[in-house]
Amino acid sequence: MSSPLSRRKLITTGLATAAGVSGLGVAAVLAQRYGLIPPDHGGIFGAGETLTYAGQRLLTSHHSLAREFNRSEISKVAFVNGKPPQNEAYQRHVAGGFADWRLTVDGLVARPSSFSLADLKRFPARSQITHQACEEGWSFIAEWIGVPLSTVLNFVGVSAQAKYVVYYSLDGFWWDSIDMPDAWHPQTFLAYGMNGGELPVDHGAPVRMKVARQLGYKSVKYISHITVTDSMKHIGDGLGSPAPAAGYSWYAGI
Amino acid sequence: MAESAYLPAVAIQNSKVLDSPRHSALVRVTHWIHTLSFIALVLSGIAILLAHPRLYWGETGAVGTPSLIDLPFPFVLELQIRGPGRYLHFLSAWVFVLTGLLYVLSGLFTRHFWKNLVPSRVDLGWKSIRRVVSNHMHLKRPAAEESRSYNVLQRLTYLAVVFLLSPLIIITGLAMSPAVTSVFPVIVTVFGGQQSARTIHFFVAVALVLFLFVHIAMVCLAGFKNRMRAMITGHNAAGKEPS
Numbered sequence: 001m002s003s004p005l006s007r008r009k010l011i012t013t014g015l016a017t018a019a020g021v022s023g024l025g026v027a028a029v030l031a032q033r034y035g036l037i038p039p040d041h042g043g044i045f046g047a048g049e050t051l052t053y054a055g056q057r058l059l060t061s062h063h064s065l066a067r068e069f070n071r072s073e074i075s076k077v078a079f080v081n082g083k084p085p086q087n088e089a090y091q092r093h094v095a096g097g098f099a100d101w102r103l104t105v106d107g108l109v110a111r112p113s114s115f116s117l118a119d120l121k122r123f124p125a126r127s128q129i130t131h132q133a134c135e136e137g138w139s140f141i142a143e144w145i146g147v148p149l150s151t152v153l154n155f156v157g158v159s160a161q162a163k164y165v166v167y168y169s170l171d172g173f174w175w176d177s178i179d180m181p182d183a184w185h186p187q188t189f190l191a192y193g194m195n196g197g198e199l200p201v202d203h204g205a206p207v208r209m210k211v212a213r214q215l216g217y218k219s220v221k222y223i224s225h226i227t228v229t230d231s232m233k234h235i236g237d238g239l240g241s242p243a244p245a246a247g248y249s250w251y252a253g254i
Numbered sequence: 255m256a257e258s259a260y261l262p263a264v265a266i267q268n269s270k271v272l273d274s275p276r277h278s279a280l281v282r283v284t285h286w287i288h289t290l291s292f293i294a295l296v297l298s299g300i301a302i303l304l305a306h307p308r309l310y311w312g313e314t315g316a317v318g319t320p321s322l323i324d325l326p327f328p329f330v331l332e333l334q335i336r337g338p339g340r341y342l343h344f345l346s347a348w349v350f351v352l353t354g355l356l357y358v359l360s361g362l363f364t365r366h367f368w369k370n371l372v373p374s375r376v377d378l379g380w381k382s383i384r385r386v387v388s389n390h391m392h393l394k395r396p397a398a399e400e401s402r403s404y405n406v407l408q409r410l411t412y413l414a415v416v417f418l419l420s421p422l423i424i425i426t427g428l429a430m431s432p433a434v435t436s437v438f439p440v441i442v443t444v445f446g447g448q449q450s451a452r453t454i455h456f457f458v459a460v461a462l463v464l465f466l467f468v469h470i471a472m473v474c475l476a477g478f479k480n481r482m483r484a485m486i487t488g489h490n491a492a493g494k495e496p497s
Contacts, residue, residue, distance in 0.1 A: 045338075048345025056433045064436040069313070079316035131313070131432060131448060135340060136331070137306030138316035139448060213433045247337025253433030254344065 035163065035179060039232040039240030040250045053251040057181065060253075066187055066212035069129045074195060075140035078132075080202040085171035085222055093170075098206040103190070107166075107228035110157030117206050120192060123147040123155075128187055134216040135252065144210045145193030150184045153228070161230040164240070167209050170224035176241040177232060177250075178211055178218065187212035190223065215252035217243065275488030276402065281366070282485055284357040287349060292466070294346035299459055301339030304330035309456060313447035322453060347427065354420060361416075370404060371413050377406040396476055401490055415465055419458055426455035 031037050036054035040046065084090060093101050098117050106112040126148055133139035149165065165183040168175040182188055189210040192199050199205045204221025211218040232240045240250035277285070307325040308315070315321060330336075361367045376382060386405045389396075396405070404412070428434045429442040429451035445451040473481045484490050 045341035045345050048348050049341065051348050052344050056431070059437050060433050064433075066432050066436045067439050067442070073313065075314050075316075075319070077316060077318045079318060133430070133432060133448060135302075135305075135336070137303070137308070137452065139314045140316055141314050213436050215432065243337075247334055247341065249341060249344075254428070254431035 035181075038249075038251050039164075039177075039238065040244035045249075049249050049251070052249075052254060056251070056253045057179075060181070060213065063181075063185060064213070066128075066130050069131075069141050071129065071143070073141050074129060074143055078140045078142050078195070078203065079134075079138055081134060081136075081216070082221075084201050085169070087170075087172065090170060090222065093206070094201060101206050101224070103207060103224060103226065105152060105156050105226045105228075107226075108159035108162045108230060109153075109228050110159070111155075113156050115152070117192060120147050120152075120190060120207065123151050125193075126186075126189065127193075128189065128210075128212060130187065130210075130212045132216050132219065135248065143193075143195050144189055144191040145196075146189035146191035146207070146210065148186055149188045149190055149209070150186065152190060152226075153183060156228075158228055159230075162228045163230045164228070164232055166227045166229060166232075166235055167220055167223050168225040168227075169220050169222045171222055174220050174222075174242070175236070176209075176218055176220050176243065177229075177235070178214075182211055182213065185211075185213065213253060215254075217248065218252050276484040276490050277488055278364070278366070279488065280360050281357070282488060284353045285485055287353045288357070291346040291349040291353065292462070294342055295350060296459065296463060298339040298343035298346065301330075301335040302343060303456065304328070305336045309453040310449035311446065311453060312449055315449040347424075351424060354424075358416065367413070367416075371409050371416075373406045373409045377409070382406060393475055401476070401480065401484075411465065415462070419462055419465070423455060423458040423462065426451045426458065430455070 031050070031054055034057075036050070036057055038049055038053040041050045084094075101117055103115045103120065104113070105115070124147070125145055127143055127145045129141060129143045131139055131141055153165070162180060162183075164177045164179055166175065166177040178188070187210070189212075190207050191204075191210040192207050194200065194203055199208065204219075204223075207223045208221040209219050209223055227235075229235065232238055236242060237245055239245060243252075244250050303325075304327055306329065307327040308317070308321045309323045309325065310319070311322045383406055386407050389405075390407065425441050426445060428438075429445055430448055435442045435448075442448055442451055445454055480490055
């Protein structure tokens with residue numbers, strides 16, 4: 001009595017496995033084509049990371065906007081994490097009111113450029129009142145004023161091959177990268193102002209990246225260099241940022 | 255039952271009932287995968303929580319702002335456990351959600367919830383509940399026939415875990431994601447803000463851990479070996495005898 005049953009079971013299991021494996025293969029090819037594989041997709045946690053990134057990218061594919069708040073909801077305390085760069089170059093910039101500071105933009109762009117703070121401020125300014133949530137668990141709401149990264153990217157002319165925008169802090173240590181959906185996102189800012197004033201030194205003066213749909217550590221402070229690239233393979237250790245090596249996911253949408 | 259045994263069809267049905275496993279293969283497999291992912295979620299959740307063991311209510315909160323509860327743990331920031339903890343948390347969350355979905359969908363499809371978990375009107379009566387509670391208070395071992403079925407307290411607890419606490423912990427977890435809430439803002443506003451969602455996430459996790467402890471205690475009291483055998487092989491020791 002059990003033999004036909006187990007044969008049927010065997011066949012169904014076999015078919016299900018075959019369908020599953022070929023399904024996974026097709027999924028992998030599609031995921032690669034549509035940019036659903038994060039740079040830190042390897043290792044024991046890679047499967048979870050890839051599912052999270054791919055799932056959230058599919059979900060947010062229509063430029064969904066991070067929640068915005070009323071002016072009255074701006075936090076009285078904007079918690080400061082970390083210290084400003086201790087190097088001499090940064091101290092000189094602070095003393096000189098960032099007059100000599102430049103943001104260089106290069107890589108896969110038609111017109112590699114260098115912007116002063118005044119240049120950035122000549123672009124139409126935008127503002128957003130959004131959350132800044134740290135992976136540690138704390139958060140605050142602030143108004144961020146700046147130029148959308150997309151404005152600058154359009155100005156320099158981004159190549160169709162571009163897959164990532166990499167940004168470096170002038171502290172010489174922090175850098176990170178985002179994919180093109182976040183790079184073109186209307187709430188991704190080069191922020192030079194906060195809560196109606198200039199961006200304070202503690203919060204990343206003169207310019208910090210603000211990535212509204214990701215956690216705080218993607219919003220790197222003290223930006224001085226941006227590179228557009230088609231691959232993260234040869235940048236740093238190839239994982240998209242120093243975060244994965246320290247145990248943090250490259251994609252921080254959750 | 256005794257009269258109906260004369261009817262061959264019913265007799266076959268009865269023997270089928272005896273031979274049929276206490277827990278279906280799908281329930282057993284998802285139970286143990288779920289167990290592993292839950293333990294991984296709790297451990298990694300503790301690693302994440304210890305980076306900031308303060309809970310808030312509303313949208314925001316940080317050191318320097320009033321908290322709802324200061325948990326009696328130190329801030330663990332130097333020891334780099336929360337980064338890998340976050341990686342593990344989201345990997346095991348996928349396993350937890352996918353096996354959970356498989357279990358719930360198959361349970362709806364096979365009517366497992368209706369047949370085995372939804373209590374009958376009679377069971378929900380005051381008398382019946384009082385009897386079950388009193389049995390628990392006296393740590394009475396269940397009778398043999400009871401090990402084939404669930405009592406009313408078990409039914410209500412399992413239903414609450416599957417249909418209330420589990421969805422709640424998943425939604426409050428997603429409510430902390432700035433990307434997910436950009437698509438579904440309602441899942442965070444319904445809880446009163448991102449920090450409220452974090453606080454509820456914590457308390458639901460505590461409730462689920464308490465459930466796990468009580469569940470294990472009950473398994474031990476009811477007969478550890480037999481219950482483990484039932485959840486691994488599918489059969490009670492008693493269920494083996496008729497065949």
